[in-house]
Amino acid sequence: MQLEFRRNKDFWTGAMFIATGATAVVLARQYDFGTTLRMGPGYFPSVLGGVLVLFGIYLLAQGLRSNDKIEGTWSLRALVVLPLSLVMFGLLMDHAGFVPALMVLIVGSAAASSEFKLTEALLLATGLTAFAVVLFIWGLGLPYPLLVGW
Amino acid sequence: MDLFHNLIFGFGVALSWQNMLYCLLGVSVGTLIGVLPGIGPLATIAMLLPITFNVAPVGALIMLAGIYYGAQYGGSTTAILVNLPGETSSVVTCIDGYQMARQGRAGPALAIAAIGSFVAGTFGTLLIAVAGPPLAEIALKFGAPEYFSLMLMGLIAAAVLAQGDMGKSLAMVAMGLLLGIVGTDVNTGVQRFSFGITELSDGIGFIVVAVGVFAIGEIVSNLGDSERRTVFADKVTHLYPTRDDLKRSAGPIARGTLLGSFFGVLPGTGPSIASFASYMVEKKLAKDPSRFGRGAIEGVAAPESANNADAQCKFIPMLTLGLPASSVMALMLGALTIQGIQPGPDVMTTRPDLFWGLVASMWIGNALLVVLNLPMIGLWVKLLKVPYRLLFPAIMAFSAIGIYSVNNSSLEIYLTAIFGVIGFLWIRLGCSPAPMLLGFVLGPMMEEHLRRAMLMSKGDPSVFITRPISLLFIIATVGILIAMILPAARRRHADISG
Numbered sequence: 317m318q319l320e321f322r323r324n325k326d327f328w329t330g331a332m333f334i335a336t337g338a339t340a341v342v343l344a345r346q347y348d349f350g351t352t353l354r355m356g357p358g359y360f361p362s363v364l365g366g367v368l369v370l371f372g373i374y375l376l377a378q379g380l381r382s383n384d385k386i387e388g389t390w391s392l393r394a395l396v397v398l399p400l401s402l403v404m405f406g407l408l409m410d411h412a413g414f415v416p417a418l419m420v421l422i423v424g425s426a427a428a429s430s431e432f433k434l435t436e437a438l439l440l441a442t443g444l445t446a447f448a449v450v451l452f453i454w455g456l457g458l459p460y461p462l463l464v465g466w
Numbered sequence: 467m468d469l470f471h472n473l474i475f476g477f478g479v480a481l482s483w484q485n486m487l488y489c490l491l492g493v494s495v496g497t498l499i500g501v502l503p504g505i506g507p508l509a510t511i512a513m514l515l516p517i518t519f520n521v522a523p524v525g526a527l528i529m530l531a532g533i534y535y536g537a538q539y540g541g542s543t544t545a546i547l548v549n550l551p552g553e554t555s556s557v558v559t560c561i562d563g564y565q566m567a568r569q570g571r572a573g574p575a576l577a578i579a580a581i582g583s584f585v586a587g588t589f590g591t592l593l594i595a596v597a598g599p600p601l602a603e604i605a606l607k608f609g610a611p612e613y614f615s616l617m618l619m620g621l622i623a624a625a626v627l628a629q630g631d632m633g634k635s636l637a638m639v640a641m642g643l644l645l646g647i648v649g650t651d652v653n654t655g656v657q658r659f660s661f662g663i664t665e666l667s668d669g670i671g672f673i674v675v676a677v678g679v680f681a682i683g684e685i686v687s688n689l690g691d692s693e694r695r696t697v698f699a700d701k702v703t704h705l706y707p708t709r710d711d712l713k714r715s716a717g718p719i720a721r722g723t724l725l726g727s728f729f730g731v732l733p734g735t736g737p738s739i740a741s742f743a744s745y746m747v748e749k750k751l752a753k754d755p756s757r758f759g760r761g762a763i764e765g766v767a768a769p770e771s772a773n774n775a776d777a778q779c780k781f782i783p784m785l786t787l788g789l790p791a792s793s794v795m796a797l798m799l800g801a802l803t804i805q806g807i808q809p810g811p812d813v814m815t816t817r818p819d820l821f822w823g824l825v826a827s828m829w830i831g832n833a834l835l836v837v838l839n840l841p842m843i844g845l846w847v848k849l850l851k852v853p854y855r856l857l858f859p860a861i862m863a864f865s866a867i868g869i870y871s872v873n874n875s876s877l878e879i880y881l882t883a884i885f886g887v888i889g890f891l892w893i894r895l896g897c898s899p900a901p902m903l904l905g906f907v908l909g910p911m912m913e914e915h916l917r918r919a920m921l922m923s924k925g926d927p928s929v930f931i932t933r934p935i936s937l938l939f940i941i942a943t944v945g946i947l948i949a950m951i952l953p954a955a956r957r958r959h960a961d962i963s964g
Contacts, residue, residue, distance in 0.1 A: 329637075333641070367640045390894070394689040402866060425858065440856055
């Protein structure tokens, strides 16, 4: 049977758990392990990391046997654009103000869809931002400047 | 009549005009998001958290609870009219509900769903009122070993009963527990896994993980799949079920309510399990099982009662033990903590207005849902026509404002983005994130109770099986595991030999 690793669901799941568990165990070595009676801060994370590695090995083995494929598309466009819009929102909230941050977030998010239309997104962003300003800033009194230095 | 007295007190709290308003707001928003596929109660509650900061705890909880059970009502509307479950719990309702709609009987289907939900909601509310106080009394006697065993049982049950591969779900619980460790260790003050980032010394925010994984991960996943909807809305003419419909539905509603209440108290079982189980029961009991799948009204009545009873009863462990039985309940615990209330068995005595006010409001909310929803079905159907490409940027906007407003921290926004990517990967890899979230919430508490139990017993782990209540939880945990592993192993064996 030919194994195809690139889309092997359980293989990659197992690999992810092993990597996470191993990282946790390694990092937890900096913290005092303690004894069963007096557990140090390293006890719980080390044990959990070990458990995670064990599950990872089991799933990896299961993947080699069952060879189930990952289903669905990777929607790379959304996977890059959505987090990026959030990061922009964070940056603009700190440095530019509520209105630009929200406008960029909404137009940016809309661009994650393959049905994106710029004018529609701009209209949506304007409407939602106006609503959010009324509700959150004026209504609930959240203390954010609408536009920094204005 | 203590119960009677308490309920009157509760209605006094719930009937104040502010709390009525929050209840109405909650159930309306709940129905709305229940109708809209692709946005669930979890993301909505996370989005609305900044609004609840400015509201008294009672009002906040009433509103959040309304969103939760309102979503169960709304989910059935879409299932029946569009064959598209607005919530996962309505998947089963699609089977016969949509067939009824195609036969022009959408009205009776919707009405029976509403009546069943109302009966179940009333029963669930009563159950909370009756069972809550004694349960809390028992819980007050719990020591560290009992709490640890109880949490262990909850987490294992959540993982085992979650949809999908059991090994993955158990691993996700461990993953959640690990994520919960991030931050300052309470006992020693050591910073764990915080990588020198000051904001992480308080741990990763619950809302960050919840919104990242559930809202953003979900949106990314949805954008990959295309959608298609056919609405059978024009055919909703007469709402009233016939006498025969009512007669056929009475039994299924009663059984669905009982089953849903049973599953509701169990941790980790979502409303989808309750509704599925009750559908199977009705099909088994039916004289003519072939009617199921072709528009049998029992197939709408039973699951709709079951999922609403389940949603109501999920509040029992949360209110009496301070333990979340589902991820939505975990979020409500988070909301209470932000309000400065430490959830647990003493909430009932220290904040009776909170407990009894919420119980009374849930009954009022259920009544409001029946009164409001049936005439407004036309409106909900119109909302269904809002395309997803306009909907999800709005979800993004409100989520981002919600997260930022908790600590005024842009770092939490960046973390949410990261968890969005991770959440999407989990979805694609078939790892259900709900058990992870429960582990994440319970992680710090569990570690604390484990350490305390070990100090108490001088390092002897047998403390978990020598104390009777703790032993009971351990036996239940092992029982659940065996019950799930055995059939799976047998099936696999059959697969190989067959």
